[in-house]
Amino acid sequence: xxxxxxxxxxxxxxLPNRISKAAMExxxxxxxxxxxxxxxxxxxRWAEGTPGLILTGNVMVAPDAxxxxxxxxxxxxxxxxxxxxxxxEDWAKAGKSGGSVLYMQISHPGRQVYAAMKTDIxxxxxxxxxxxxxxxxxxxxxRALTGDEIQAMITRxxxxxxxxxxxxxxxxxxxxxxxxxxxxxxxxxxxxxxxEWGGSLENRARFLLEIIRAVKARTGKGFGVCVKxxxxxxxxxxFDENDARQVVEWLNDEDLDFVELSGGSYESAAMMGxxxxxxxxxxxxxxxxxxEFAKLIRDAAKMPLMVTGGVTKLATAEMAMASGAVDxxxxxxxxxxxxxxxxxxxxxxxxxxxxxxxKSKNKTFKALANMGMAKSSLYVMGDGHMPKVxxxxxxxxxxxxxxxxxxxxxxxxxxxxxx
Numbered sequence: 001x002x003x004x005x006x007x008x009x010x011x012x013x014x015l016p017n018r019i020s021k022a023a024m025e026x027x028x029x030x031x032x033x034x035x036x037x038x039x040x041x042x043x044x045r046w047a048e049g050t051p052g053l054i055l056t057g058n059v060m061v062a063p064d065a066x067x068x069x070x071x072x073x074x075x076x077x078x079x080x081x082x083x084x085x086x087x088x089e090d091w092a093k094a095g096k097s098g099g100s101v102l103y104m105q106i107s108h109p110g111r112q113v114y115a116a117m118k119t120d121i122x123x124x125x126x127x128x129x130x131x132x133x134x135x136x137x138x139x140x141x142x143r144a145l146t147g148d149e150i151q152a153m154i155t156r157x158x159x160x161x162x163x164x165x166x167x168x169x170x171x172x173x174x175x176x177x178x179x180x181x182x183x184x185x186x187x188x189x190x191x192x193x194x195x196e197w198g199g200s201l202e203n204r205a206r207f208l209l210e211i212i213r214a215v216k217a218r219t220g221k222g223f224g225v226c227v228k229x230x231x232x233x234x235x236x237x238x239f240d241e242n243d244a245r246q247v248v249e250w251l252n253d254e255d256l257d258f259v260e261l262s263g264g265s266y267e268s269a270a271m272m273g274x275x276x277x278x279x280x281x282x283x284x285x286x287x288x289x290x291x292e293f294a295k296l297i298r299d300a301a302k303m304p305l306m307v308t309g310g311v312t313k314l315a316t317a318e319m320a321m322a323s324g325a326v327d328x329x330x331x332x333x334x335x336x337x338x339x340x341x342x343x344x345x346x347x348x349x350x351x352x353x354x355x356x357x358x359k360s361k362n363k364t365f366k367a368l369a370n371m372g373m374a375k376s377s378l379y380v381m382g383d384g385h386m387p388k389v390x391x392x393x394x395x396x397x398x399x400x401x402x403x404x405x406x407x408x409x410x411x412x413x414x415x416x417x418x419x
Contacts, residue, residue, distance in 0.1 A: 001321050003329060004346055007052070007304065009257035011224040013101050013170055015052035015328070018321065019342040022260070022308040022330035023105045023173075025057040025378045027070030027403065031410055033063065034084050035072055035091040038382030043091060045381045047098035049340035053328065054100045055173055055260075058107040058180075059164070061156040063418060064119040067109045067180075069404060069411035074104075076159035079166055092168030103171040103224055104164040106157060110181030111142035111190070112266050116408055119415070122149070124185045124207075125192040129266055135364045139266075150197060150207065153181070158214035161225075171224020171257065174211055179265020182208050183230050186247070187239040205247050212254050226257045226306075231293035234264050241293055248301050258304040258328060261290045261297065288316050294325040306330050314351040333370070336377040337389050358393045365397070372396035 007015045030036030046054060060066050060073045079085040095102040111123040115138060123142035131138065145153065161172045176182035184190040185207040191198045197206060208227070215225055229247060233239045244261075251259060289309030298305065308330030311317055320326040334353045335341055344350040358369040373396040377387035 001324070001327075003317055003321055007327060009224060010255050010303065011171060011257050012222055013224050013257070015101055016050070016099060017052040017342060017346070018328050019051045019317070019345070020053040020055060020306060020308070020328050020330040021046050021049070021051040021100070021335050021342075022332040023055045023057040024332045024336060024374060027068040027375065027400075027407060028057075028378065028382060029070050029072045030087075032084070032414060033060075033066075033071060033073040033411070034078075034087050036087065038379070039072075040090055040094045041384050042378060042381045043094040044097060045339045046335065047095055047100055049335070049343045050098045050346075051100050051331075051342040054095050054102050055330070056095070056102070056104045058109075058175065059104050059160065061106055061108050061160045062153070064415060065108050065110075065113055065122070065181075066117065066119075066411065067107070067112065068114075069117060069407035074106075074160050074163050074167075075156070076163060079163050085167065088163075088167035096168070096170075101170045101224070103173050103226065104160075104169045105173040105175055105228070106160045106164070107175035108153065108156070108181040110179075110184045111139065112179055114138055114408075115140040116405075118412065123181065124190055124198065124204075127184075127190050127192070129179075131266070131364060133364065144193070147195065147197070154207070154210050154214050157211045158218040161215040161223075162218040165219050165223050171226065172215065172219075173226045173228055173260065174208070174215065175228050176208050177228045177230040177260075177262040177264075179233070182211065183233075183239070183265065186230070186243070187233050189233065189235060189238045201243055201246060205250060208247070209250065209254070212251075212256070216254075224257045225254075226259065227251060228260045228262055230265075231261045231263045231290050231297070241296055244293065245297050245300050248297050252300075252302040256303050258306050259301065260306040260308060260328075260330060261294055262308060263290055263293070288320050291320055291323065291325060294320075295323060298325045304328060308332055312353040312355055314345045317345070333374050336374040337387050339381065339387070354389050356389055356391055356393070360393075365393075368397050368400070369393035372400040375400055 004017045028038050063073045121142040125144045128141040129139035186204045231244045290307050304327035306328035307326045312334045317329040338353045358366050360366045373391045380387045
């Protein structure tokens with residue numbers, strides 16, 4: 001098994017190679033929460049690198065629930081406007097222009113919505129994101145969804161998936177990781193319900209399984225469906241590797257294209273290599289953070305597994321494939337700085353990617369700086385230029401916060417106009 005052999009998925013799509021450009025970009029929508037020239041330019045740049053699969057960043061299933069104020073929203077009514085539909089179609093064409101298979105990542109952030117957005121924050125239960133210091137004020141307490149609202153939310157995921165297919169995307173990835181709404185239902189730390197949606201793991205996983213079935217019922221054969229799943233919350237008493245293994249066993253019956261393993265949440269950013277466990281030997285702070293979890297889950301999974309997390313070296317990707325635990329290697333942050341990695345690695349070039357380093361003991365600042373510098377690179381590519389590795393972490397955070405403030409006002413005006 002190698003990185004550059006084709007892989008046929010359950011949907012019938014064939015990945016020309018096993019390198020995936022994993023989701024990363026946010027806050028790049030144009031007014032109205034729709035894709036514009038920046039996203040189209042960015043995806044053209046990534047498509048030039050010919051990854052086998054491109055996964056978009058979060059596309060939101062609800063207009064009043066965004067991971068950031070510049071996020072893209074796609075609902076059942078969105079494509080009714082021909083001009084807006086063309087924007088989504090152009091985005092799909094850009095992502096597929098290099099021969100890649102293109103999946104839209106669909107998501108709801110649940111309680112992980114910034115308080116400054118001033119929206120109705122919902123989750124599985126009444127809880128609040130807990131962060132140290134001044135960051136604690138960034139989030140407000142959520143309210144628990146009612147049973148009827150849960151059913152309506154499942155329908156929203158199906159509506160977004162159907163619209164993605166109409167716009168030309170090859171499939172969707174249901175985001176069930178990183179502490180977003182689907183993960184909030186699965187974690188005992190955030191799901192405190194005592195009805196059919198809470199309590200046992202079977203009940204907590206029901207939300208994800210019902211979303212998958214609703215999406216498949218609306219999209220039909222030939223449209224890809226995959227899941228991003230936390231291998232663990234990396235928080236005491238949370239969703240853990242044994243839970244993940246059981247969920248994967250249940251997912252075997254859903255005919256998925258693949259499952260991507262990730263981990264963590266805003267409270268424990270394992271996906272950025274900063275989980276609660278700071279032991280230098282810990283898998284989540286090395287390259288390929290989640291490979292050990294893939295090895296543990298491999299024998300339980302009948303579908304292909306994808307692992308993303310900190311990959312900057314061709315040797316790391318080859319190691320993952322050689323382990324037999326991984327079928328697809330995802331690269332996210334590195335492709336913010338070196339967008340043509342798959343093509344270069346196939347030619348034996350640029351085999352070690354230089355990444356900016358944030359030297360700080362403050363975990364919150366480190367996470368914000370890493371994300372801020374990555375986003376700055378995406379904005380540069382959105383403007384049609386190649387990114388630069390050398391950046392000031394502090395300036396990246398300041399610029400990102402300023403941009404977010406501007407976008408928040410723009411987003412709130414759009415919400416008000418919707419009524």
